[in-house]
Amino acid sequence: xxxASISSARGALFSLFSEAGIPLPHLEADRIICGTVQASxxxxxxxxxxxxxxxxxxxxxxxxxxxxxxxxxxxxxGDSYFCGRKFLVDESVLIPRTETEILTERAGxxxxxxxxxxxxxxxxxxxxxxxxxxECDAAEAYAVDASARSLIVAERNAKLHGVAPRLKxxxxxxxxxxxxxxxxxxxxxxxxxxxxxxTSAIASLEPQVRDxxxxxxxxxxxxxxDVCRLLLSGVPRYMKPGAPLFLETGGGPQxxxxxxxxxxxxxxxxxxxxxxxxxxxxxxMQWRKVA
Numbered sequence: 510x511x512x513a514s515i516s517s518a519r520g521a522l523f524s525l526f527s528e529a530g531i532p533l534p535h536l537e538a539d540r541i542i543c544g545t546v547q548a549s550x551x552x553x554x555x556x557x558x559x560x561x562x563x564x565x566x567x568x569x570x571x572x573x574x575x576x577x578x579x580x581x582x583x584x585x586x587g588d589s590y591f592c593g594r595k596f597l598v599d600e601s602v603l604i605p606r607t608e609t610e611i612l613t614e615r616a617g618x619x620x621x622x623x624x625x626x627x628x629x630x631x632x633x634x635x636x637x638x639x640x641x642x643x644e645c646d647a648a649e650a651y652a653v654d655a656s657a658r659s660l661i662v663a664e665r666n667a668k669l670h671g672v673a674p675r676l677k678x679x680x681x682x683x684x685x686x687x688x689x690x691x692x693x694x695x696x697x698x699x700x701x702x703x704x705x706x707x708t709s710a711i712a713s714l715e716p717q718v719r720d721x722x723x724x725x726x727x728x729x730x731x732x733x734x735d736v737c738r739l740l741l742s743g744v745p746r747y748m749k750p751g752a753p754l755f756l757e758t759g760g761g762p763q764x765x766x767x768x769x770x771x772x773x774x775x776x777x778x779x780x781x782x783x784x785x786x787x788x789x790x791x792x793x794m795q796w797r798k799v800a
């Protein structure tokens with residue numbers, strides 16, 4: 510039996526979001542309804558009288574309550590888009606960021622030049638590795654993450670995009686933990702988007718990030734660079750001579766500090782480029798293994 514009309518569902522969500530102080534309540538309402546009944550926003554506005562099943566209406570209101578409590582929309586709907594592809598997400602993985610698409614595009618350019626085997630460290634949902642595999646049919650990869658739960662999500666995404674046979678999952682944080690599963694000097698490329706927010710800055714993050722996204726994917730320790738140190742110390746041993754390492758940082762003063770750490774911890778890496786995101790922040794770094 511139908512539960513309500515599209516119009517009444519939109520009205521109920523609008524009231525809920527307005528009371529909760531959610532910006533753009535009409536747009537937020539439409540996103541939840543569209544994501545639940547698998548219809549376009551244009552369809553909602555063209556057919557406000559269309560009935561929604563009782564089950565879908567219940568799910569819409571359940572999702573609305575979760576969004577009103579501050580949960581990010583990606584977690585509410587269970588997916589997010591990255592480089593034009595849909596990725597499944599839950600609160601065990603970081604929601605893929607638009608700026609990370611720049612890092613992925615740069616890595617993709619190198620991969621298409623002839624590289625075949627790469628590793629995605631701190632892989633999370635697998636968005637970087639899976640995007641690269643989807644765009645390069647001949648490539649194979651490792652997805653490495655400290656969280657077993659995030660690797661489950663990454664595996665689901667790999668199956669969703671048809672690249673699972675070419676992606677191996679490794680659960681570890683310190684690259685030394687990958688020994689035995691990843692041969693030394695076997696990688697044509699490495700890419701990493703590690704946690705880089707200083708512990709003291711976590712409390713000042715937006716509530717929907719601070720309270721919902723996984724702390725393990727955000728907190729980089731006292732200066733934000735604990736995981737960067739591990740990566741710079743361990744990842745190069747898995748890279749072939751000439752292989753690049755692409756890394757995302759927090760930008761600002763953190764970037765030159767990462768460059769200094771690389772000189773100290775990974776003398777076999779030669780810094781090739783520091784490039785900026787959409788906002789002009791120099792947050793991405795590329796090295797080349799020279800020995």
